Structure formats: structure tokens, C-alpha cells
Amino acid sequence: MERREVTFRIKRFNPKKDVRPYYQEYKLTVPRGMTILEALQFIKDEIDPTLAFRAFCRSAICGSCAIKVNGFPKLACKTQVFTELDKFKTSLLTLEPLDNMEVIRDLIVDWDGAFERMKELKPYLIPDPKVVPDTLDEETRVYPEELKKYDKFTDCILCTSCYSICTATQIDEGYGGPFQLARLYRFAVDKRDGLKEERAKIGYAYDMWNCVRCEKCADVCPKHVGPVDAIMRLRGISIDIGLKDNPGARHVLAFYKSLMESGLLNEVLLPLRAKGIKGVLENLPVGIKMILKGKAHSPIMKPISEHESLIKLMKAAMEVE
């Protein structure tokens, strides 16, 4: 049985007692197959009972044990020590609490803010009396393809990994948050829900257009939920219900218009279409430089040779969606 000497460098902090966080190192011999959670429990049992971390189901369904392993959010229970050692070509693993939330103690963070935000977004079905039967003798008919629209987004286990690395959450206090917006979308496309598309307005009010599509939420999600997909679709719904008068929506529509007109991106008209005169003024210095360097094209563009096929393709894609 293969065994390796591993150093776990763990960030410790008790705000009630410590002036600042510090790192403590624990060395142990790890057998193949051991998970990070098993290593943490081993340290607690055999070396240091004061180490604080959360864990519960140990089978990747409860979402308690998300921490940072060498900088990346992971569920400790389903992450093998050897896999991480091989990935980082190291014998040292740094374990830290998740970011974007305050530390309560050691690896335990304060989830309350993230969950309170979710609650503000009405994360529950409000049955539509026109769709959901008013008697318990009947079930709502939901066809498999209707379920498919939101099924993936019901896999979220609220581990807050996505929230902890979300760029928009870091800079915008009014931002809804990745898992929170994904849950909002899940109900927006559930035929049983009474609010349905109206939910896009909630997303709009909670700055969903501030998502910068860095896609980190999709990268780190242990359940492959990909909140960013939900946010993009919720934006789509918001445009469909007429919430077009904002830079984000106009930016998207400008892209769309450009492609429909010529098949190319019209960079000259883009600022005007997205932000109006303000956009033009904002982009003026760059625009002038582009003209001087010969990088700017004419605002009137000739369609590309296969433009009709492109339009066909786009329409087909939209139908599939």
C-alpha cells in the first residue's frame, strides 16, 4: 500500500482570541485513498483536538465541508489527498477557509450573509393556481423536457464554493450571487411557478448584469451546476420580458444586431448602441487612437459572404434554446 509523507499547512484563526490568522503545519503519513476530510479528522483525533472544521455526510451531498485546498474551493470529503499532491506536484497542501465570507473559527466561515441574500431572492416555488392542481388527488403534469430546463440547477447543495470565488460578489454588495441567482432561474423556468418570468425582474434588481462571466463558479462547482449558465439564461428572459433599457441588455442586443446585419462585430457602433452618446464619449479616446493606428473600421460594414447561412444557424440555435 502506497503511503506518502504529507505536510498540511492549515490556516488557523479564532477572532475572539487571535490578533491575526496564522498557519500551523501538521505532518502525517497518508495512505492512498485518504480524502482531505479523513486527513482533517485524523489530525483532530490524533494530533490537535482544537482544529475546527465542518463536516457531515462525507459523501458529497450535504455541502458542509467546502474549504480551499491550495487556493481552490473543494469539498474536503470527496477530494483525495494523492490527487491534489499529483496535481500540484508537491508534498505540501495548504488548507484555508473559503473566501468572501468571514471566518468564525479556523476553516469554519459565516454562511449567514450568503444565505440571507438567497432568501431575499424568493428561492421557493409559489404555485401557479392555473397550473398546479388545487387538490391532492392530482399531480401537476410536467413533461421530461420541461423538467430538463431546470433539473441540473436543483443539484445545488449550497456549499457556497461558487459564492466564495465570485468576482461580482467581491465588488458589488448589491449582487445576488451565483448559487442564489441559479436558484432564482430554476423557478423562473418551472411551469408550476406563479412568478415565472417575473423572477427575471428580481435578478435584474439584484444586479445580475454585473456577472462578468469569469465562469469560476462553473469551474469550482462540485456538483457541476454551473450557476453562470443560469444567470445567462435569466438575462435572456429579462430581455424577452422587455427589460432592455440597461447597458448589459443593450450590449447583448448590439452584438445581436451586428451579427444580423453583417455577421461581423461592429465595434464602432457598439458603444453607441450599448450606452448611447455617453458610451461614445467614454470610448472616444480609445476610438481616436484606433483611427490613428488604422485599426478602426467604417461604421457601415458589408455582410460576410455566408451571411444568410449564419442567420439560418443563429435562428436554429435560438429555436433549440
Next chain:
Amino acid sequence: MLTYDIVIVGAGGGGLYAALETSRCKGLRVAVLTKVYPTRSHTGAAQGGINAALGNVAPDSPEKHAYDTVKGSDFLADQDAVELMCEMAPKVIREMEHMGLPFSRLSDGRIAQRPFGGASFPRTCYAADKTGHVMLQTLYEQCIRFGVEFLNEWFALSLVHNGERIAGLTAVNLRTGSIVGIRARAVILATGGHARIYWKRTSNALGNTGDGPAMALRAGVPLKDMEFVQFHPTGLRRTGILVTEGARGEGGYLINAKGERFMERYAPEKMELAPRDLVSRAIETEIMEGRGFEDEEGNKFVYLDLRHLGRKKILERLPQIRELAIDFEGVDPIEEPIPVRPTAHYSMGGIDTDKFGRTSIKGLYAVGECGCVSVHGANRLGGNSLLDIVVFGKIAGKDAVESIEGLDFVSFPESKVKDEGERIKALFNSDGSEKLSQLRNELSDVMSEGVGIFRSEEGIRRALNKVREIKERAKKLKVYDTELTFNTNLQQTLEFLNMIEVAETIALGALERKESRGAHSRTDYPKRDDEKFLKHSIIRKGDDGELRVSWKPVVITKFPPEERKY
């Protein structure tokens, strides 16, 4: 001191359903106290599904469901309670569907149903292999909608009553470390199971430590049928993590080292879909008789083969199982069979209640796995535990609301809070000559050997003596962490003390029940003995601290006991 009308302890399916039921009554002050965040509760780990005679796939009826449940229970279940549960099943399923639960669907839009062990028809409603997860999430969502109040990450310490009526409970706020008395006119325990007693080989979450039954026992409230612990046939080889019965429901085979589908010898008709007690014994027998596999670490196992189901079906119906097998065993079920062995899974026994969840103390209720109605008797059928928690959570919630009307609070002596403080202080001041992990492993070993899948007088006696010895030694456990904030060292120690207390009742019940029935299989008494043991065992702790065993008749309505064949 905090004050509520009703306090619900535990936020799994049972606790949340009870909470939703109470929230219908405006003006009541209700709190759900949970040692985790609600959506972490172990209900979320239930995979395969929830039974209800919807008859969406094949004609079915609540009566047939009741018969299968009673037969599965080896005729120990109380039939009036079973009938009530099966009758209510279709309605609660639809109620949850109306709350937004994303059930898997048939092509005509109705709720899909799959075959499960011990059932005569495909009766198990499901959401792929994440049924418990979506149930827990949906119920929690609705609790948010109806403004249910939660005390998250609080750990319940003791029940307070005046011998007749409940006064409330004491608990520690894990976040601050403060010990608080909580007055309540009704308390509903929904703390889940206790299979963590089999620490080294269980499908259970780290916190399934029998907190509810242990508190009840200490408070003089009787426990019922504690000897019955279900071993799920298919736990992953190394960790005991659950592989849903749905895997066999979808057509998975069990294969021994000779390449045989050995269930042929044990249940020729039902094969892999025989009830869990039978399949677990079959696997253990294969292993004991040398027809199992053994890996280099010494883990013994058989194979669960899903390959013939094909990639599409596995990805569609069992996606999480596939991922668990890859993450925890390095095996992709599409390409290779999964190494499995029975794992301690479910506690049929629990706090003695009637079919409204009422206990011997007025105003104190128990629902779900911590309680024992009993609807599972000596062996629970797959898909009936999720049903149990929602049906009886609902019933108890409603009953609690009705029962407290016009009732005043019972006096709650402040000294009770102090007592718990002293109990905890003693743990900090102990000499520490015993070690938590050591005792936990010893308890696990002794329980698996003496009161595991196969039992005998000699083995059970040894286990009981050893448990009592561990209980004594546990007085020397020391909590080394002296901080107030999130003291998980203290929490794990308190949980262990709960486990030993419950373990003793399992061994005692097993000793007294001199027959084989359901999950309780005695090599020295291999037959079921209806004449002597068609009754529930009741264990109560006297004021002198001694455990006393008594018996209670089984309620039989429609289904006279018969031989159990599959």
C-alpha cells in the same frame, strides 16, 4: 431563557415537514433547532426514492403497499400505523410535488416510479438518484417561504419535563458556546438515526449519533425495538458510503468471486430485489463462505455490476452513484463493477411513540428515524424511510399544534441549565486518560462483531459487557479544546456519549430477543418465534440509572403473520 410554543429538534425531512405544518397556524412561536445548517441534514443523502401507491406505472393500492411493508417488517410493524402511512402516501407525494419537488417524470408527465426491494410493483417515486436531496431542499425552500424560524448550529443537550408534561429543553449554541434553556409547550424530536455507533462501517453522516434517543433515555422516556439495525447491502467497499437500492431497482446484479449471481440461492424470485435484511445476509454469507473478493487492505466485498444497463441509463438514472464510485473507489460503473459490502444504515428502533408521534411525556413527540411508531418493524423497506418522515412529521406537527391549545407552560427549573453546564465542565476537567478516537473505534468493533448482521448469545453478552466497560472508561474522556466558539471537540465528545448510551440499549434488546426476525438474526435462534416474540421490546432507564426491558403487543389489523418468502 428562550421561549417558544413549539421547538422542533432536527431539520431533516421530518423536522421540516412538522415545521411547515405548524406554520399554517399563524401566531404560534415555533423554532427549528438543528446542529447543522438545515440543508446539511442526512435526509439529503437518501438517494433512491419514496414509496407511494400512485399506480402510475402499474396498478397499485395503499393496501398492497401496506401488505408489502408489513411483510418486509417481518410482521413486527404496527399495522394500523402502516395503513395510515400508506393511505397518506399519495397525498403527501402530491403535496410535495405541488411545493415544487422536481420528481423524475414519465413521458406523459406523471411522476415516474421504479421497482425497489420487497415491493410487488414499481412504487418508488424518485428524482434520479438524489431524491432525498431535492426533498430536503424543497421543504427548506417552503420553510423560507412561510417564515419558519431556525436556530442553526445549536446542539440539544437534555429534555426537561415534570414527569407528566414537557417543559422544554437545554441546548448549546455552538457558535457562541452558551448553554441556554428553552421553554416550550411542545417539543418534537426529529434528530435522525444512530447507525454511527458502527463508526467504521456505516452509510450515515458523522452526526447520526442518536442524540434524540439518548436524551429521551436520560429523561426516562422509553425506547422501542432498539435491537433492530438495518445493514444496507451495498455500501462502498472502503468507506461504507451508500450505493442506492435504486441501482438494483434499475437492474443491477450482485456477483460473487465465482462470477455467480448468488441471490439465486437466497431469493430465487426477487433476486437482487429481495428486502435488505435478506440481501445483506446473503452477501455476508458469500463472504464468510469464501466466495467474496478481498483487496490488499484486507477489505472483503462482492461486486455490484451495472455495466449491462448501459451508459445512457446510468448517466440518466444514477449519475451521482457513478460519481461516488469514481470519487471514492476509483471505479467507473459504466466500465467496471462496483465493490460493495453491507454497511450499517438505518435504525428501525427509536423513541417509543404512537401513530401521532406522541411519547410517554405529554407534549413530547418523536418523528422519523429517531422515533419508532412502528412502521418498519424488524426491517424497513427501501423507499419507506422518506415516506415515514414526511407522513409522521406532518401528523406530529398538526397534533402538537392542536394539543397545546389552552395549555400553559410547565415550570422549567433554572437548575437544569446549570446541571448541563456542570456536566460539560466535568469534561474539561477530566484527567483525559482515555481517548475519544480510541473508544469510538472500540465501540464500533464491538458492536459490529457482537450486534452486527449475525448475532448469538455469547457474542451479544460480550458486546454488552464491553459497551458497559467503554461507558465507564468514557468518564475519563477529556475535552482539550477550551474555546467557546465552535468547540467541535466538545460536540464530538457529547455525541460519543450519546452513542454509548444508545449502543447499550441495542445490545440489551438483542440479548432479550431470542429469535430471528428481520434485521435481528440470531445464529442460536434461527427461526422467528411469534409465540414468544411477536411484540415490541421496550427499554427504559429507571431513576436508579438501570435499564429495564419490558414488552408491548404488536397491532395486527388485516395481515395475519405468515412465513416470509421472496
